[in-house]
Amino acid sequence: MANLTNEENWAARERLRRVEFLLWWRGWVGRQDLVDVFGISPAQASGDLQRYAGLNGGAMIYHTSRKRYEAVEGMVCLLHAPSFDEAVRVFLGGVGSLGIGANGQDMDSRLSVIDLPVRRLDVGIARRVLMALLEKRCVRVRYVSVNSGNDGWRWLVPSGLAWDGRRWHVRAWCGTRNEWRDFVLGRMVSAEWPAEPARELPEDKGWTTFETVKLRINPDLGADQREALRMDYDLTGESLELRVRSCMKPYLLAAMFIDHESHSDLPRHFVKH
Numbered sequence: 001m002a003n004l005t006n007e008e009n010w011a012a013r014e015r016l017r018r019v020e021f022l023l024w025w026r027g028w029v030g031r032q033d034l035v036d037v038f039g040i041s042p043a044q045a046s047g048d049l050q051r052y053a054g055l056n057g058g059a060m061i062y063h064t065s066r067k068r069y070e071a072v073e074g075m076v077c078l079l080h081a082p083s084f085d086e087a088v089r090v091f092l093g094g095v096g097s098l099g100i101g102a103n104g105q106d107m108d109s110r111l112s113v114i115d116l117p118v119r120r121l122d123v124g125i126a127r128r129v130l131m132a133l134l135e136k137r138c139v140r141v142r143y144v145s146v147n148s149g150n151d152g153w154r155w156l157v158p159s160g161l162a163w164d165g166r167r168w169h170v171r172a173w174c175g176t177r178n179e180w181r182d183f184v185l186g187r188m189v190s191a192e193w194p195a196e197p198a199r200e201l202p203e204d205k206g207w208t209t210f211e212t213v214k215l216r217i218n219p220d221l222g223a224d225q226r227e228a229l230r231m232d233y234d235l236t237g238e239s240l241e242l243r244v245r246s247c248m249k250p251y252l253l254a255a256m257f258i259d260h261e262s263h264s265d266l267p268r269h270f271v272k273h
Contacts, residue, residue, distance in 0.1 A: 012048070015040070017079045019052045023060055023071040025087040030068040055079075119167040120186040128191040129170055133158040137194040138175070144187045152176075156183065157198040160207055164251035171247065173201050180204040182247060206247035213252060215240045215270040240270060 015038055022029040031045040040048075049069060053060060056078050060069040092108035125141070132139035139158065144151045155175030162169040168185040217226050217238045226238070233240060244252045258270055 011038070012051075013079070014038075015048045016052050016055070019048060020056070020059075020077055020079045021087075021090075023069065023075065024077055024082055025091070028066075028068045028070045029060075121168065122186075122188070125188045125191040126168075126185060128194060129156075129158055129185065129188070130161075132156075132194040133161065133170075135194060136198050138196055138198055139191055139194045141183075141191040142189040143183060144189060146187070151189070157201060159201075159204060161185075162245070162248055162251075164248065165255055169248075169251075171204065171207050173198070173204075180206055180247075204247075207245055209246045210243055211246050211249055213242045213244055213249060213272075215242070215256070215258070215272060218271050 015034055018034065018037060019029050022033055029049070031042050031049065034040060034045040034048055035042055053069070056076075058072065059075040060071050062069050088111065092111040128139055129141070131137070136157075138155055140153055140155050142151070142153050156170070156172040157175070158170050158172040159180075160171040162171060162182070170183045170185050172181065172183055173179075174181045174183075217229050217235075217240075221229070229235070230238075242252060253272075256270055258272060
């Protein structure tokens with residue numbers, strides 16, 4: 001009886017996606033790729049390859065001498081959106097945004113990733129804060145502020161989480177100052193079990209209001225430098241527009257090295273309109 005592949009089945013879809021992934025990024029795929037990863041029989045693997053050939057006609061050709069299917073140059077993907085990060089993680093290993101595995105222990109010698117300092121995050125504290133957020137409850141936390149240098153307990157009502165590319169922020173109503181503020185999750189020393197439900201609070205306009213940050217390529221850069229940046233950011237002109245919550249705008253500007261507190265000696269790529 002033939003080993004037919006039903007692409008409506010979740011496991012079958014995963015195998016077909018794997019075929020497409022390997023074809024797109026590595027350029028070829030064989031039966032053993034499916035046998036090794038999914039633990040299926042060679043006959044079933046052959047059925048999967050034939051099924052993919054039927055789904056994406058013309059995407060691959062079979063090379064008898066190499067006993068494998070190879071992608072054609074004009075292949076298009078039907079089952080997944082190609083991700084370069086995923087490809088690097090699968091074929092070369094990775095850390096940070098590329099995958100799990102600190103200090104490059106699982107990385108290929110052809111890959112180098114800068115090890116940035118690890119930003120602290122206590123999962124026990126994070127658990128209590130997230131629980132308070134989901135259940136709309138108050139939570140008492142001990143917080144260390146870099147700006148003021150104060151270390152003390154505060155009643156917070158978390159309303160949102162924000163990732164700035166480096167660390168987690170908690171948007172919360174601060175019962176100490178009676179206002180909406182940002183708190184770095186890693187600067188919370190401890191947190192108590194979420195308490196009573198939160199009372200009615202005023203609107204957090206810093207969170208609900210979005211701004212469009214308009215940037216333009218630094219005019220002090222040379223023509224070749226500006227053209228390189230247009231390519232890097234896929235721009236057709238000199239301007240770049242980014243939509244961001246109002247309370248997150250300072251972190252965006254800092255990440256782009258154009259905030260007023262940045263003293264980097266590196267040439268600025270963009271300036272504000």
